[in-house]
Amino acid sequence: MTTLTAGLSPLLRLALRRDRIMLPVWLYALIATVAGTAFSIRKLYPDQASRDRLAASINGNPSLRALYGPLYDTHSLGAVVAWRALPYGGLMIGLLCLLLVTRHTRAEEEAGRLELLGAGAVGRGTALSAALTTAAVSCATVGAVATVVLLTLGEAASGSLALGLAYAATGLLFAGVAALAAQVARTGRAANGLGGALLGLAFLLRTVGDAAGPHGAGHWLVWLSPIGWAEQVQPFAADRWWVLLLQLVVAAAEMTGAYALLLRRDHGAGLLPDRPGPADAPSSLRGAAGLAWRLQRAGLWGWTAALLVSGLVLGAITDGVRQLVDDSAQVAQMMERMGGTTGVVDSYLSTCMTFLAMASAAYAVQSTLRLRGEETGGRAEPLLAGAVGRLSWAAGLLAYPLAGSAALLLAGGLGAGLGTGAVLGDAGTWTGRLLGAALVQVPAVWLFAGFGTALFGLLPRWTTAAWGVLGVALLIAYLGPVVDAGQWLLDLTPFTHVPRLPGGELRTAPLVWLVLLSAALLGAGLAGLRRRDVG
Structure with a gap:
């Protein structure tokens, strides 16, 4: 004992x-x-x-x-x-x-x-x-x-x-x-x-x-x-x-x-027994990008499969949700507030896109914080002591919260389109509509990657606070419409500002602002990384 x-x-x-x-x-x-x-x-x-x-x-x-x-x-x-x-x-x-x-x-x-x-x-x-x-x-x-x-x-x-x-x-x-x-x-x-x-x-x-x-x-x-x-x-x-x-x-x-x-x-x-590695490293590991792919690929494939399956499930129950909403005017009003569109099916599917974006944001934060994990684990310093520059090392890892989160949303939109088409018919049209609806969520997801990068570069000891920011945003987005929260509170989460597709109006101005804010946060984080001590 x-x-x-x-x-x-x-x-x-x-x-x-x-x-x-x-x-x-x-x-x-x-x-x-x-x-x-x-x-x-x-x-x-x-x-x-x-x-x-x-x-x-x-x-x-x-x-x-x-x-x-x-x-x-x-x-x-x-x-x-x-x-x-x-x-x-x-x-x-x-x-x-x-x-x-x-x-x-x-x-x-x-x-x-x-x-x-x-x-x-x-x-x-x-x-x-x-x-x-x-x-x-x-x-x-x-x-x-x-x-x-x-x-x-x-x-x-x-x-x-x-x-x-x-x-x-x-x-x-x-x-x-x-x-x-x-x-x-x-x-x-x-x-x-x-x-x-x-x-x-x-x-x-x-x-x-x-x-x-x-x-x-x-x-x-x-x-x-x-x-x-x-x-x-x-x-x-x-x-x-x-x-x-x-x-x-x-x-x-x-x-x-x-x-x-x-x-x-x-x-x-x-x-579990260790697998013996090859005697010689592959040529892909000669650069920071190849190393980042080796480190991030397992997580990316796992998350992609999870969102694809989630999209299929959410799309496959579209007809059942329509029946439920038809039985309750209150549920219809709540779904309308969460989805922001007029049709029941469109409102439900736009809400599903928000949920997929929330999951992608969790992946974006997780993969962004890999920067801090490599630093505190002592694996970044030997790389940076050689020919690898700080920005190229960080850029290799940041490709995954940025491009990877977009890939996740595409997988979720594809699954939702195929699932919806299976129960409502016309799978081609639904797949195209929901792929577009998923892609407009990307700027909102990038904002969390930008915030995590800014913390990593400027306040490295507080990098994990990115999870707290995401948690608050998810809580507002998930429960705010349900409890009839004020619009000022709903506006605090980026998920409120993206166009509600399918069925809603495609407005580009909020997307541009979200991209610019994400870029500013990324730039601030990378500038801070160049100037501070590593470790």
């Missing part, structure tokens, strides 16, 4: 200090999503009749069940909030715990800092204990505040507690997944990739199982998904506490297995 906890207190304080910017933003976004969902549900479905119509639309439509899951009960607003919040809330808290645990375990080990700590009074498993404790505190915070929010709105105590615990248990389960991935993979990127793949698989299994329906042949797939388990708790409907116990038992087994593997493997090694 000493090996697992020696020096835990200072290491835990260090982890919380390192996450003092990222963690509050994530927690605020998760909690605000629950509160905003509760507010919007109360506004959109104020009476029993409207909730019954919603349940009939959702439960009778396989595409909508795949997107949101089945609605188990309509006798309380809490049941509708749980239906709307748990699938995507479980996905987000799972992602948070994956990133937290990997950051404080495998990434620290890869950088060599854990070896220095381990040479002192810190036990071999203390870093993992600190990471899991940080994740547990985060999960408990989200679960507790979500419970209090629902109690404040007058919902039943048992259902409110069940929903809060479902959030917390899902996060803990994926913290265990990340702990195992950190033992299997040799690098932080590989551990994040492995954990992210399992998270995506869990969401896919939940989607397929829910689409099959409660009596369908494939409904059993829900029980293979931790996100599906959170849904099966059924807060405010059945309050199935035994499902929560199942989640906690699996999470405990994962964490126990992670400790066992950690104590048996060599420091710095992973369970």
